Amino acid sequence: LKGVDSIHSQDKSMHSLQYADVAKRIEDKFSPSAELQKAREIGGELQGGFNDKTSFENLASTLRKKGLISSNEQVAMEYLKKNATKLSFDEFDKIAVNDNHSKEMKGLIDSVVNTMKFVDSVNGGGVL
Structure with a gap:
């Protein structure tokens, strides 16, 4: 019986070594979504989007052109x-x-307001 136990222990230790090797090779990487990338890209274009009605129209147009709404x-x-x-x-x-x-x-308004809040927060808040 001791021989069987030692073989089993060897299998466990080999498995642990193999797992450790695989774990060392795994890397976590963050890849931003297309929506997040677009929101970051247009941050500067949105500055003052709530200043007046013309700025707000430009904001809507930019969000539409970028496919965010x-x-x-x-x-x-x-x-x-x-x-x-x-x-x-x-x-x-x-x-x-x-x-x-x-x-x-109501759904459209909620959606567009959430999109504007998202874009604003991605760009540090206070952009709009």
Whole structure:
């Protein structure tokens, strides 16, 4: 029986050595998503996107061109531009909870506001 145990122990130790060798060769790497890369790329172009309605239109156009929002979401941004008393995340959140919107419009507004918040935070906040 001792012979069987020693063979079993040798197998375990060989397995441990092999595992350690494989573990040394494994490297973790972070690859940013396409969305994250696009958000980083356009950071400078968005500076002051909430300054006035023209800046907000440029913001919507840039987000659309880069593929960060859909054409329907661009329509939602137009809606926000027309109906917000002030261009700000707080104001957009108030508009989004308004019960007069269809579920689809609420979804589009939520989506576009989340996208703008994402782009703003990726670029250090305070960009918009």
